[in-house]
Amino acid sequence: MQGQQVLITGGTGGLGTAVTRAVLEQGAAVTLPYRQARDMERLLAVLPPAEAERVTFKQADLTDEAAVADLIGEMAQLDALIHLVGGFSMGPTAEYSYADWQGAFELNLHTTFLLCKHSLKKMQARNYGRIVTVGSRGAVEPVGQLAAYCASKAGVVALTKAIADEMKGTNITANIVLPSVIDTPTNRRAMGEENASQWVTPASLAQVICFLASAAAKDIRGAAIPVYGNV
Numbered sequence: 001m002q003g004q005q006v007l008i009t010g011g012t013g014g015l016g017t018a019v020t021r022a023v024l025e026q027g028a029a030v031t032l033p034y035r036q037a038r039d040m041e042r043l044l045a046v047l048p049p050a051e052a053e054r055v056t057f058k059q060a061d062l063t064d065e066a067a068v069a070d071l072i073g074e075m076a077q078l079d080a081l082i083h084l085v086g087g088f089s090m091g092p093t094a095e096y097s098y099a100d101w102q103g104a105f106e107l108n109l110h111t112t113f114l115l116c117k118h119s120l121k122k123m124q125a126r127n128y129g130r131i132v133t134v135g136s137r138g139a140v141e142p143v144g145q146l147a148a149y150c151a152s153k154a155g156v157v158a159l160t161k162a163i164a165d166e167m168k169g170t171n172i173t174a175n176i177v178l179p180s181v182i183d184t185p186t187n188r189r190a191m192g193e194e195n196a197s198q199w200v201t202p203a204s205l206a207q208v209i210c211f212l213a214s215a216a217a218k219d220i221r222g223a224a225i226p227v228y229g230n231v
């Protein structure tokens with residue numbers, strides 16, 4: 001990825017920190033939107049200074065189309081979009097509020113649409129681009145108490161595959177990874193550490209994402225790749 005320009009959303013998160021490090025280790029420059037300065041500072045604290053120099057931070061709320069358009073419009077070049085923004089919420093469907101339902105779709109699916117839409121315009125101008133999105137095991141194996149999360153992530157799978165189909169015949173690809181439980185500090189706090197050794201590590205998942213985001217993955221289109229570790 002030497003010399004490439006990569007947009008990583010959610011790059012300050014549990015998975016995003018590992019993905020940002022992996023992309024920088026491969027020599028790319030990274031544009032990284034964030035919402036809160038403390039998250040940017042936490043990420044900067046774990047990056048080697050020589051790699052941190054290749055990160056351009058921009059404050060942006062990615063549910064806002066104008067902010068997404070500005071973010072991408074300001075990039076000189078966009079070789080790969082790695083869209084990691086997303087989030088988890090749970091509850092019985094009969095009790096689940098419509099506001100929370102809409103929030104899950106806004107966070108998981110609508111941000112993916114906005115980032116892909118504006119990235120595609122830029123990528124089509126050069127006939128080159130890699131899009132990697134993140135679903136979840138629940139998108140293809142839905143479970144109770146997680147209807148909004150599973151349904152919105154299933155939408156991300158469908159959107160990614162539709163884009164991959166639209167881009168056939170070009171050098172622009174779109175693929176999605178489907179993690180089960182990722183070994184993040186948040187998950188360890190929420191679920192305990194007893195089974196953590198079975199979970200997929202952020203560093204391991206980052207390698208799969210980096211490959212899909214690289215020029216070498218040119219013939220992989222519309223794949224939904226399970227990355228479940230040992231769960």
Ligand SMILES: NC(=O)c1ccc[n+]([C@@H]2O[C@H](COP(=O)([O-])OP(=O)(O)OC[C@H]3O[C@@H](n4cnc5c(N)ncnc54)[C@H](OP(=O)(O)O)[C@@H]3O)[C@@H](O)[C@H]2O)c1
Nearest residue numbers: 010012013014015035061062084085086087136179181182
């Ligand atoms: N963790 C798991 O076990 C797991 C399993 C399957 C799939 N996934 C998926 O993997 C992805 C990353 O998960 P994670 O555990 O790394 O999540 P995370 O730690 O919560 O990170 C999510 C990141 O997205 C950012 N973000 C959220 N809303 C945003 C917005 N409107 N505009 C800009 N940035 C926004 C967050 O910033 P703020 O701090 O400002 O909110 C945070 O940096 C998600 O799509 C998640 O659904 C995770």
